[in-house]
Amino acid sequence: MRSACVHRKLDGADTEGEYTLLRNRVSKMAAATAAGAMLMAAAACGGSDSTTSESTTGASAPAAAAVKVGLAYDIGGRGDGSFNDAAAAGLDKAVTELKVEKKELEATQGETDAQKEERLRLLASGGYNPVIAVGFAYSVPLGKVAKEFPDTKFAIVDDPVAAPNISNLLFAEEQGSFLVGAAAALKSKSGNIGFVGGVDVPLIHKFQAGYEAGAKAVKPDIKIQSKYLTQPPDFGGFGDPAKGKTAAEGMFDAGADIVYQAAGGSGGGVFDAAKAAKGLAIGVDSDQGALPAYSGVKDVIMTSMIKKVDVAVFDFLQHYVSNTVKEGPTIYDLKAGGVDYSVTGGQLDDIKSQLDDYKQKIISGEITVPSS
Amino acid sequence: MSTFVDRLLGRVKLSGWLALVAPLLAVLFAVVITSVVLLATGKAPLETFQALAQYGSQPRTMAVIVNTGTEYYISALAVAIGFRMNLFNIGVDGQYRLAAVVAAGVGGAALLPGVLNIILIVVVAVVVGALWAAIAGLLRVTRGVSEVISTIMLNSIATGIGSWLVTNHFGVLRGNELATKEIPGDSRVPGMALIPGTQLQVTGFIVLALVLGVAYYVLLNRTRFGFELRATGQSETAAVASGISVKKMIVITMVVSGVVAGLIGMPELLGASYKYSTNFPTGLGFTGIAIALLGRNNAVGMAIGALLWSFLDNSSDTLQLLDISKEIVAIMQGVIVLSVIIAYELVHRYRIVAEQRRVSRELATPQQAEGAAA
Numbered sequence: 001m002r003s004a005c006v007h008r009k010l011d012g013a014d015t016e017g018e019y020t021l022l023r024n025r026v027s028k029m030a031a032a033t034a035a036g037a038m039l040m041a042a043a044a045c046g047g048s049d050s051t052t053s054e055s056t057t058g059a060s061a062p063a064a065a066a067v068k069v070g071l072a073y074d075i076g077g078r079g080d081g082s083f084n085d086a087a088a089a090g091l092d093k094a095v096t097e098l099k100v101e102k103k104e105l106e107a108t109q110g111e112t113d114a115q116k117e118e119r120l121r122l123l124a125s126g127g128y129n130p131v132i133a134v135g136f137a138y139s140v141p142l143g144k145v146a147k148e149f150p151d152t153k154f155a156i157v158d159d160p161v162a163a164p165n166i167s168n169l170l171f172a173e174e175q176g177s178f179l180v181g182a183a184a185a186l187k188s189k190s191g192n193i194g195f196v197g198g199v200d201v202p203l204i205h206k207f208q209a210g211y212e213a214g215a216k217a218v219k220p221d222i223k224i225q226s227k228y229l230t231q232p233p234d235f236g237g238f239g240d241p242a243k244g245k246t247a248a249e250g251m252f253d254a255g256a257d258i259v260y261q262a263a264g265g266s267g268g269g270v271f272d273a274a275k276a277a278k279g280l281a282i283g284v285d286s287d288q289g290a291l292p293a294y295s296g297v298k299d300v301i302m303t304s305m306i307k308k309v310d311v312a313v314f315d316f317l318q319h320y321v322s323n324t325v326k327e328g329p330t331i332y333d334l335k336a337g338g339v340d341y342s343v344t345g346g347q348l349d350d351i352k353s354q355l356d357d358y359k360q361k362i363i364s365g366e367i368t369v370p371s372s
Numbered sequence: 373m374s375t376f377v378d379r380l381l382g383r384v385k386l387s388g389w390l391a392l393v394a395p396l397l398a399v400l401f402a403v404v405i406t407s408v409v410l411l412a413t414g415k416a417p418l419e420t421f422q423a424l425a426q427y428g429s430q431p432r433t434m435a436v437i438v439n440t441g442t443e444y445y446i447s448a449l450a451v452a453i454g455f456r457m458n459l460f461n462i463g464v465d466g467q468y469r470l471a472a473v474v475a476a477g478v479g480g481a482a483l484l485p486g487v488l489n490i491i492l493i494v495v496v497a498v499v500v501g502a503l504w505a506a507i508a509g510l511l512r513v514t515r516g517v518s519e520v521i522s523t524i525m526l527n528s529i530a531t532g533i534g535s536w537l538v539t540n541h542f543g544v545l546r547g548n549e550l551a552t553k554e555i556p557g558d559s560r561v562p563g564m565a566l567i568p569g570t571q572l573q574v575t576g577f578i579v580l581a582l583v584l585g586v587a588y589y590v591l592l593n594r595t596r597f598g599f600e601l602r603a604t605g606q607s608e609t610a611a612v613a614s615g616i617s618v619k620k621m622i623v624i625t626m627v628v629s630g631v632v633a634g635l636i637g638m639p640e641l642l643g644a645s646y647k648y649s650t651n652f653p654t655g656l657g658f659t660g661i662a663i664a665l666l667g668r669n670n671a672v673g674m675a676i677g678a679l680l681w682s683f684l685d686n687s688s689d690t691l692q693l694l695d696i697s698k699e700i701v702a703i704m705q706g707v708i709v710l711s712v713i714i715a716y717e718l719v720h721r722y723r724i725v726a727e728q729r730r731v732s733r734e735l736a737t738p739q740q741a742e743g744a745a746a
Contacts, residue, residue: 105692108685110654113645118436119689126693136548137651160547200535201650203548231535232550232650233469372545 070128074135090313174210176339181214194251198263244269252277431569447660463523465657466530472637476648477542480553501634509626551649
């Protein structure tokens with residue numbers, strides 16, 4: 001080791017330079033990581049004070065009369081302004097209206113199935129019942145944990161994994177997307193529209209397929225540009241507004257005048273691009289035109305494809321409280337009111353009757369919307 | 373003055389002792405910093421660490437920690453091989469993921485039965501990892517492209533290729549999950565019930581990790597290749613002067629690093645999920661960089677680092693039951709790495725100064741030195 005030091009000292013200028021560069025890079029990286037983590041933690045800690053004030057602390061608390069709901073989020077967690085937030089809204093509603101207690105656990109990017117499994121097990125073994133898993137990523141882990149806790153009721157959003165104690169909350173995203181696709185085609189002046197998907201995964205393919213089918217039902221020769229922001233297993237495309245903005249800018253530049261985004265947290269960038277290009281955009285999951293977070297761009301949000309995860313989560317909890325839980329799949333489609341388009345802002349008032357025609361045809365089965 | 377320097381120099385072993393104490397101090401320092409953050413957010417630090425320790429010491433959690441730690445350790449080894457030669461292989465992440473995709477696709481096709489299929493899968497993973505890493509090595513020696521830049525870019529390309537392979541060739545759609553075909557039951561690597569009190573088995577790949585750890589030590593410290601690798605890392609000019617082909621060493625080192633990187637995904641692929649899906653763990657290559665830094669490229673140090681890292685990662689969920697953000701462990705991890713680097717840098721500088729003083733002292737009293745030589 002001694003000689004190593006002498007060698008280092010005698011190194012050529014290049015190597016020494018590289019060595020320093022390398023060390024600097026590492027230190028910077030570590031510093032950035034630490035600083036970022038601190039900010040995140042500070043924000044999260046601050047938030048958790050207010051959001052979980054009604055819950056008991058610790059898994060060791062004796063089973064109270066109140067129902068203790070455990071909920072495991074997908075990556076992004078509470079505050080993603082999209083999918084997870086919709087689940088959180090349903091849970092919050094249940095806390096106020098059904099007087100249940102809640103405990104929320106968040107996921108880490110890039111974790112293994114085993115780690116997801118332990119998260120669900122932690123909730124189930126801590127006496128939380130029912131336990132809700134948000135997102136199809138929990139599919140395999142939930143299948144295993146549900147077997148171990150036959151007396152606990154589980155629910156999973158977006159996945160068909162089957163067990164006697166699992167309720168599957170599934171959505172017909174393609175049906176809602178069909179309607180906003182039809183709306184885009186009816187409203188487009190250039191005959192050129194766009195679709196921005198967050199991550200190139202089968203779930204998002206359903207949004208794209210429905211959107212394209214809806215647009216083509218109105219105007220068979222319409223030009224549709226499609227782009228996915230990232231490829232799995234890189235799920236960054238659900239949380240990168242800059243990527244969303246670049247992709248949408250490209251579409252507006254290439255002649256599109258309306259862009260639909262199914263990109264979670266990246267969607268904000270699509271709205272910004274639409275505003276800059278004096279075009280229009282279509283929101284997703286929540287009625288994004290009505291969200292305070294998007295108040296600055298609400299005039300470009302023509303409509304939103306609403307996926308009512310909040311309703312599904314609340315329904316499930318209500319059934320649990322009244323002891324009428326339905327195991328197996330519950331499909332939230334147009335018929336059940338699980339997906340829909342929003343009319344906030346009134347931009348669709350002139351075509352609403354046409355869209356409702358399509359809606360009725362889908363509900364009656366006259367139109368079958370492809371899901372891939 | 374000289375007695376003071378003498379005393380310091382007389383404790384060369386103290387440096388070795390310091391080398392051991394430095395990481396411990398770093399961990400302690402991280403605990404202090406984390407406590408401050410916890411206090412600032414109105415949480416009780418003691419309660420937090422107790423909860424971490426309590427959850428982490430349950431048999432079941434211990435098994436999970438060992439399993440995750442095994443992957444972390446292999447990743448750290450892959451990174452460390454490059455580090456020892458001043459090669460910053462950031463591409464371990466892309467190498468293991470691409471290797472896992474191709475291996476999962478080949479393995480899922482079940483071309484061979486039983487154990488033969490396992491061997492085929494591992495060989496494919498190793499070859500893909502090695503080839504992918506070799507690209508960065510070849511770019512460096514032929515075009516002078518920094519491996520830092522090229523491996524980052526190759527990570528991105530690996531993600532794209534992997535996704536294309538799964539979507540267009542290997543993938544089977546099940547629900548909302550797109551994954552390769554499952555590897556058949558007779559070609560899986562069984563776990564071992566090592567930890568009493570839990571049914572959860574420890575991955576069979578822990579044996580591979582241990583073998584790799586020993587091989588790493590032997591290769592670097594007991595072979596000519598290892599000597600040449602370390603020599604090149606310490607001084608390229610000196611290496612050239614002693615007849616070592618630096619270009620050859622760069623390519624070979626990248627390939628060896630890629631070989632080990634190819635194995636990172638194997639515990640998950642052959643021992644846990646049996647397929648490559650959108651849920652396949654990502655970022656293990658970057659965790660490996662942190663652990664290699666933490667363990668100072670030392671085979672044992674990295675093993676401890678991997679377990680510590682895994683403990684923090686796997687125990688963090690329990691904090692959320694106490695309404696403490698799980699990101700608190702990210703702060704700990706960040707501070708640990710930072711303080712280890714700083715601590716070692718201080719030790720390193722101290723050694724250089726000490727060495728300089730020793731040399732100047734010997735030059736000042738040549739007769740003594742001659743006497744010592746005689």
